[in-house]
Amino acid sequence: MNLHEYQARDILRRHGIPVPPGEVATTADEARAIAARLGGRVVVKAQVHAGGRGKAGGVKLAANADEAAAHAAKILGMTIKGLTVSRVLVAPAADIASESYVGIIVDRTSQRPVLMVSAAGGIDIEEVAAKTPEKIHRLAVDPRYGLLAHQALGLALKLYGDIAQARAAAEIMQRLYAAFYAVGASLAEINPLVTTREGAVAALDAKIVIDDNELDRRPEIAALRDTSAEAPSEVAAREAGLTFVKLEGTVGCCVNGAGLAMATMDLVKYYGGEPANFLDIGGSSNPQKVVSALRIITADQSVRAILFNIFGGITRGDDVANGIVQATRSLPLKVPLVIRLTGTNEELGVQILKQAGFSALTDMDEAVKQAVAQVKAA
């Protein structure tokens, strides 16, 4: 789950990291009032889960409160990468002397949290990693002991020549590491970490991504979810207990298991079609899930055919067949349905489907070919 910048800033602040003031506005008038309170020049920043906000015109400098209101009026309601902006952050325009980058991820190879720092801050860190990897310094932290003081200072000295600033940055890194574990993050970054003209070190912008598996035990973090910032079909899928990712094609896919779901999408492409979505109904064969899945798939106007690919293991073929029959009764389909059903209780499942007027195939390639052919005939 992605947090907004303002939410990430709050978390850092609560962990004792210096963050410049700033507040969130949902209207131009609120933005004006915040800018007036802060005084002086401010920056108005769109709060959306998308990179490249600046390039899209979602970040603007304002000389005074009226200008801040004017910018907020333009940014609120703006669409950035398909997401509508409903909040802006209004913060003082910092007078910056230097910018660097500090981030933490969990590295899959070392299986440890890895701290990454770079003096090349303020810009896209993935670009730095791709073009000039030598500018990024990395340290794998032993989670049993955490980020030790000398380790943090060693990294901070790669960023700052001044020992007082290095000590301040090292303190910030240790606090960021603590926050990373405290909120259950899979990514936490400060970009940029700045020094002001007065020499203070502060976190100007922050990004935190929460591991979805942490949300059950951290209701206070789960409550930060902003569903207005997500695609409605994906919100509906999550609420129904399904994993769904919308794609651009025309063959709607409904599969049990993530690997098989990906392989099904790939096979659609192999036979000349384009998948409309990734959808894993999971191990359960609860008919209600099948109903929700069909509702989400059919809400996509570009879907021209629906393909079920079920390999019954623990999932029973007859349960899924009953689900499909019930679902199509309550939700009449306007596009052809191709069903592949094999594995546990396959014969029973096929029989249930036949009685309801559906046919079912047992071979995956054959089913995918038919679904693609249906789309081409439509």
Place this chain on the structure above:
Amino acid sequence: MSIFIDQQTRLVVQGITGRDGSFHTRQMIGYGTKVVAGVTPGKGGRLFDGVAPVFDTVADAVSETQANTSVIYVPAAVAASAIFEAADAGILLIVCITEGIPVLDMTRVLPYLHERGARLIGPNCPGLISPAKSKVGIIPGNICRPGRVGVVSRSGTLTYEIVHQLSTQGLGQSTCVGIGGDPLIGTNFIHCLSAFQADPETDAVVMIGEIGGTDEQQAADFVQQAMTKPVIGFIAGQTAPPGRRMGHAGAIISGSSGTAAEKMAAFARAGIAVMKRPADVVPLLKERL
């Protein structure tokens, strides 16, 4: 032979009285797995299905029954704790089926296991099966046949699909291992490939990977340097968009890294025959056996 599990496997089931645990325990017993004990705190003293005594702790189960392998079906909130407990009781092979364990929990679990020399398979995996010998986890026994092909996979149902193709076309399996779909797992492709290479009853290996991470690329290097047995590879997620998690927590292309194209190219460079679709598995294997 086979890898990791066989007739010597003495299994303790953690979460044996739960909905999933009890269902799958019956399946495992039915398959012939030696289920010697179960653990559910507070339910010690019972007998599960007249077969397996239930204990309050894994330590009690081990000292009473000499269990040497554990399988975990407990909910995600307590699964990391269950892995710690199994390792502490001296279990050296721990199979964790549970999906949804926070990654940061795993950063603490894995060093603990390393220190004790314990192997973890999973989490978020279907377990493993050595056909006609033992099954630990949830892989349906009826789709497997005993034979000489090793299978290792990050997926569940996709593995069933490919194993089904093998079995129905006369190619049995020595062991099928589901290593799990999470970003941090206890046993990776290289561990399994190396065990299959050493297993005299395995002639070839099918490796089923997916987008996300670099485990397949490292496995490809290993195949090139250390394996003499033929390896066939598949990568799921050729049509997956970058930056989106495709069901499995570990199945995500970050930036431009972890794509199917990159992994398939690494396979091809290492001399691994690359399947374009699941149905290619048998023809490709038969070419190489």
